[in-house]
Amino acid sequence: MFTTQIDQLLAGLAQEQISNLQELEAFRVKYLGKKGIVAALYAELKNLDGEAKRLAGAQINDLKNQVNAIVAQAAQDHESRSNVKSLESMDLGLPPAFKPHGCQHPLTLVTNEVIDIFARLGFTVSTGPEIVDEWTNFTALNFPQNHPARDMQDTFFVDNMPGYLLRTHTSGVQVQELLKGVLPVRTISPGMVFRRDSDATHSPFFHQVEGLYVDQGVSFADLKQVLYHFVNAFFGKGTDFRLRPSYFPFTEPSAEMDIAWVRNGKQGWMEIMGCGLVDPAVLSNCGVDPELYTGFAFGIGVERLAMLRYGIADIRVFYENDIRFLNQFAAL
Numbered sequence: 360m361f362t363t364q365i366d367q368l369l370a371g372l373a374q375e376q377i378s379n380l381q382e383l384e385a386f387r388v389k390y391l392g393k394k395g396i397v398a399a400l401y402a403e404l405k406n407l408d409g410e411a412k413r414l415a416g417a418q419i420n421d422l423k424n425q426v427n428a429i430v431a432q433a434a435q436d437h438e439s440r441s442n443v444k445s446l447e448s449m450d451l452g453l454p455p456a457f458k459p460h461g462c463q464h465p466l467t468l469v470t471n472e473v474i475d476i477f478a479r480l481g482f483t484v485s486t487g488p489e490i491v492d493e494w495t496n497f498t499a500l501n502f503p504q505n506h507p508a509r510d511m512q513d514t515f516f517v518d519n520m521p522g523y524l525l526r527t528h529t530s531g532v533q534v535q536e537l538l539k540g541v542l543p544v545r546t547i548s549p550g551m552v553f554r555r556d557s558d559a560t561h562s563p564f565f566h567q568v569e570g571l572y573v574d575q576g577v578s579f580a581d582l583k584q585v586l587y588h589f590v591n592a593f594f595g596k597g598t599d600f601r602l603r604p605s606y607f608p609f610t611e612p613s614a615e616m617d618i619a620w621v622r623n624g625k626q627g628w629m630e631i632m633g634c635g636l637v638d639p640a641v642l643s644n645c646g647v648d649p650e651l652y653t654g655f656a657f658g659i660g661v662e663r664l665a666m667l668r669y670g671i672a673d674i675r676v677f678y679e680n681d682i683r684f685l686n687q688f689a690a691l
């Protein structure tokens with residue numbers, strides 16, 4: 360009696376309909392679930408003895424194995440069906456999805472390299488605000504009251520903040536750092552600066568790295584040696600450079616540094632920085648005793664370094680965000 364019931368169940372398996380995942384799960388639960396058919400049959404085994412029990416046991420095992428096989432097969436069918444579907448909806452003729460690699464802007468690359476070189480000489484990095492008061496940008500740096508740089512033509516003043524302007528150079532950070540009153544100071548300050556200027560070699564905003572070293576006994580020889588090291592480290596050993604006497608209100612003596620370049624058979628000099636010994640008046644304005652302390656300062660033009668390094672003739676390409684230009688730096 361019991362065995363014919365199992366025979367019928369075995370025969371009935373072929374009639375089971377499984378055409379989707381829900382039906383597959385329902386089928387599995389119906390036969391193999393805790394309260395399913397197979398469990399119920401096993402429970403009845405205890406009422407049988409001897410040969411009958413053995414026979415019925417083997418039949419139930421058979422039923423369980425067949426159910427398991429059907430479940431496995433149906434699951435596999437389902438998976439290959441959905442793979443075919445996703446292949447059908449995919450256009451294999453389309454070009455692959457383009458995921459561009461980001462890269463650093465050449466000015467960032469150059470700034471970071473400058474920071475690295477001076478960090479190895481013991482310079483810390485300090486930054487200042489882009490909007491500064493006139494005293495920090497000009498007065499403390501010994502600019503006379505009527506200096507042309509203060510003029511509306513050269514400087515961007517801030518309309519609703521009287522006495523404030525977009526910094527025209529990073530030299531104001533010298534003032535900020537000296538006013539902290541902790542000596543010696545040995546720091547570099549990268550940042551953006553602003554001037555009313557615009558042509559192939561001038562942009563209304565550009566970048567500088569300011570350098571300042573104030574201690575007892577700092578001389579022009581120290582400045583020269585540090586700059587000599589910088590040129591060798593950045594442009595390579597043996598790069599030709601010159602220091603030309605110059606004038607800045609906040610350094611005395613002052614100089615400008617030019618780097619020799621050769622391109623397309625032409626050669627020339629490119630100015631990359633202003634520098635000099637910090638004027639004693641600046642030290643006094645910032646509460647540092649010029650009888651005890653001396654120092655040097657420099658302001659490097661980051662765009663100039665990048666133009667020399669990468670052979671760029673027009674400063675405006677740095678700000679156009681032309682992906683064809685920027686992409687060239689992806690591997691650097």
Ligand code: PHE
Nearest residue numbers: 528530633634635656657658
């Ligand atoms: N601040 C000057 C400029 O912008 C550069 C400079 C910095 C010169 C430090 C001397 C010392 O042109």
